[in-house]
Amino acid sequence: MDTMKAITVYAPNDAKMEDVKKPVAVDDMMVIKVYRTGVCATDLSIYSGESSFIRSGEITLPCRFGHEWAGVVESVGEKVTKFKPGDRVYSDNFVSCGKCDACKEGKYMECKDTRSVGTIKCWEGCYAEYMYMPERHVFLLPDELSMDEGALIEPASIAYDAFKGANLDSSKTAVVIGTGAIGMISAWLAKYYGAGKVILVGRNDSKMEISKKVGVDYTINNRNENAVERVKELTNGKGADMIIETSGAESAFLQCIDMVARFGRISVVSFYEKDLNNIPIDKLVHGCVSLVGAAGCDGNAQAVCDIMCKNPIKLTPIISHHVPFENSLDVFENLSKYNNEKIKIMIDFE
Numbered sequence: 001m002d003t004m005k006a007i008t009v010y011a012p013n014d015a016k017m018e019d020v021k022k023p024v025a026v027d028d029m030m031v032i033k034v035y036r037t038g039v040c041a042t043d044l045s046i047y048s049g050e051s052s053f054i055r056s057g058e059i060t061l062p063c064r065f066g067h068e069w070a071g072v073v074e075s076v077g078e079k080v081t082k083f084k085p086g087d088r089v090y091s092d093n094f095v096s097c098g099k100c101d102a103c104k105e106g107k108y109m110e111c112k113d114t115r116s117v118g119t120i121k122c123w124e125g126c127y128a129e130y131m132y133m134p135e136r137h138v139f140l141l142p143d144e145l146s147m148d149e150g151a152l153i154e155p156a157s158i159a160y161d162a163f164k165g166a167n168l169d170s171s172k173t174a175v176v177i178g179t180g181a182i183g184m185i186s187a188w189l190a191k192y193y194g195a196g197k198v199i200l201v202g203r204n205d206s207k208m209e210i211s212k213k214v215g216v217d218y219t220i221n222n223r224n225e226n227a228v229e230r231v232k233e234l235t236n237g238k239g240a241d242m243i244i245e246t247s248g249a250e251s252a253f254l255q256c257i258d259m260v261a262r263f264g265r266i267s268v269v270s271f272y273e274k275d276l277n278n279i280p281i282d283k284l285v286h287g288c289v290s291l292v293g294a295a296g297c298d299g300n301a302q303a304v305c306d307i308m309c310k311n312p313i314k315l316t317p318i319i320s321h322h323v324p325f326e327n328s329l330d331v332f333e334n335l336s337k338y339n340n341e342k343i344k345i346m347i348d349f350e
């Protein structure tokens with residue numbers, strides 16, 4: 001068999017599953033059979049054409065997308081030393097050039113010519129039966145982690161950035177806004193890092209119920225409760241020591257400013273896709289609040305994998321759907337069918 005099935009986005013709302021050439025492992029490259037692919041909001045925006053990266057020209061169509069995955073090594077090139085067929089693996093979400101001075105020294109994150117898996121300067125992505133990856137960006141998936149967890153490492157590595165430099169402890173309250181996968185993972189991380197109270201603000205009761213399985217202590221439904229007042233109540237008037245804003249809604253960002261504690265921190269892990277006007281910036285200044293942007297740095301994958309192994313709370317309850325690869329286009333073509341319950345949709349290849 002020298003072909004495999006893969007999905008390519010050709011134009012907005014036009015993606016095809018087709019037979020493409022199956023890669024062959026040479027040198028330091030490996031061919032890895034994909035077992036799980038997570039559907040990301042970024043994938044949905046690439047499919048619909050709404051992605052800001054398409055507008056900026058950083059993603060061009062056609063694009064073989066998909067960047068959240070785990071699989072099993074099928075074959076390795078002759079220079080591969082750390083892996084053999086049958087190894088369970090996950091990967092970085094970028095591929096370095098392998099040739100520049102930084103790469104030669106093993107400082108792949110300093111490479112100036114990286115390509116992102118399935119997104120910017122697209123390295124061929126994981127809505128495909130096989131991935132083609134250089135050994136230097138692939139890692140062994142520990143036995144205690146499932147393939148589902150392996151495919152959650154990439155989105156978790158985005159949320160992980162929101163916590164860099166934060167110091168949570170049992171006296172602190174973390175508030176997460178948004179019940180998508182990044183919101184759920186942020187709540188899971190806040191608990192792992194020791195926040196005394198983790199509060200989730202959302203609009204969907206069934207998703208908020210699920211959040212309690214990944215570490216959330218209190219939920220606030222933003223539709224019928226005043227989130228700012230509730231957070232103040234739950235913190236004896238102090239406000240949230242750390243807020244992780246994952247919703248991308250301007251109104252939510254304004255709520256952050258009203259519910260953050262003095263000397264608190266707001267980590268923003270979402271794109272708004274527009275400039276925000278009328279931000280009461282003086283409130284941030286007067287409150288000595290840190291405002292941190294977090295979009296996921298390269299090189300977080302192994303640290304996140306380590307947390308998954310150590311954290312007694314499993315992240316897998318956030319997987320709301322399993323869809324077989326043969327039917328995976330349905331997720332894009334009939335998205336509204338999934339929307340109410342959707343947190344993380346997982347594509348299964350078995």
Ligand SMILES: [Zn+2]
Nearest residue numbers: 040042068155
């Ligand atoms: Zn993603």
Ligand SMILES: [Zn+2]
Nearest residue numbers: 097100103111
């Ligand atoms: Zn390089």
